[in-house]
Amino acid sequence: MKTSILAAAFALTATFVLAHAKPATMTPEDGSTVTAPEVIAIHFDAPMRVTAFTLTGPDGDIAVTRTVGMEPVTQFDAAPGSPLLPADYTVEWRGMSQDGHPMQGSFAFAVAD
Numbered sequence: 651m652k653t654s655i656l657a658a659a660f661a662l663t664a665t666f667v668l669a670h671a672k673p674a675t676m677t678p679e680d681g682s683t684v685t686a687p688e689v690i691a692i693h694f695d696a697p698m699r700v701t702a703f704t705l706t707g708p709d710g711d712i713a714v715t716r717t718v719g720m721e722p723v724t725q726f727d728a729a730p731g732s733p734l735l736p737a738d739y740t741v742e743w744r745g746m747s748q749d750g751h752p753m754q755g756s757f758a759f760a761v762a763d
């Protein structure tokens with residue numbers, strides 16, 4: 651009995667220490683209208699291994715260059731392969747938090763005329 655209580659206490663502590671990372675800010679901000687961004691960024695509150703990043707525009711997926719690989723980072727940047735024309739865009743990402751939890755999110759922005 652005592653052992654299982656200790657195990658439960660340890661599990662709770664571990665969960666607290668290794669809380670999963672989540673996005674703190676995104677650039678461009680979700681729902682914003684901006685001039686064509688040179689970099690799309692996600693700032694995480696703790697290191698995140700970003701396993702997938704997709705930028706979608708009116709004609710489908712747009713090639714981006716990641717400035718980081720698969721290492722866990724708090725600042726993820728990706729640059730569109732060509733200037734973004736005025737339109738609506740969506741970003742979808744997937745990642746692995748350092749506590750082992752898979753995470754995902756999306757946000758959208760518009761490039762103004």
Ligand SMILES: [Cu+2]
Binds near residue numbers: 668669670671750751
């Ligand atoms: Cu978690």
